[in-house]
Amino acid sequence: MSDHQDGPDRRHRRPDGVDDTTLEALGALSKALETTERARGHLYGFHQLTGGADLELDRAVRLLREAGHNGWAEKVEAEILGRNVIPGHWTFQIVEAYNATYYRPFQELEHNLVSELADGRGHLYEAEMKENRRTPGHRDHTARPPDAEE
Numbered sequence: 001m002s003d004h005q006d007g008p009d010r011r012h013r014r015p016d017g018v019d020d021t022t023l024e025a026l027g028a029l030s031k032a033l034e035t036t037e038r039a040r041g042h043l044y045g046f047h048q049l050t051g052g053a054d055l056e057l058d059r060a061v062r063l064l065r066e067a068g069h070n071g072w073a074e075k076v077e078a079e080i081l082g083r084n085v086i087p088g089h090w091t092f093q094i095v096e097a098y099n100a101t102y103y104r105p106f107q108e109l110e111h112n113l114v115s116e117l118a119d120g121r122g123h124l125y126e127a128e129m130k131e132n133r134r135t136p137g138h139r140d141h142t143a144r145p146p147d148a149e150e
Contacts, residue, residue, distance in 0.1 A: 006136055009148045012127035015119040022117055027125025033110045040103055047091035057081045 007013070014023060057080060064073035085091055114122050134141035 007143050008127050008131060009144050011121050012123065012144075013121070014124050014128065015121060018118055018124070023125055023128070026114060026118055029110055029113060030123065030125065033106060036103060036106055040098065043095055043098055047095050050085060050091045054081065 057076060061073045061077050061081065064070075064076065086094070089097075114120060118124055131143065134143065136143075
């Protein structure tokens with residue numbers, strides 16, 4: 001990797017002593033964490049959609065009562081409104097358990113590995129991929145933003 005003005009900034013340059021296999025491993029770890037981020041987003045989507053559906057049940061119950069279907073309104077209210085989505089859990093509890101049990105430990109481990117093995121420099125695999133794929137000197141292939149520090 002060259003140190004010329006057109007190359008990546010310091011935090012995106014491979015530190016001395018980091019071999020190709022380590023770099024690839026850190027890239028795979030980063031990709032796995034990014035996939036976990038996406039999964040977590042879907043989990044929050046599940047949480048919000050389920051909560052929204054539960055709140056919409058209030059309207060359904062009210063309309064069933066207005067239409068004279070008190071028995072059905074009571075059944076919806078007693079059987080579904082506020083129901084656990086899995087035994088003992090509302091969706092917020094699933095989100096909390098996922099964060100505590102899987103997401104945060106994974107995030108912390110990835111951070112520790114990058115700190116220990118790559119001097120805290122993240123996305124090195126991608127930075128090198130960018131450097132290998134760009135056209136030096138092309139205005140739309142610059143290595144970094146114009147205001148980025150060396």
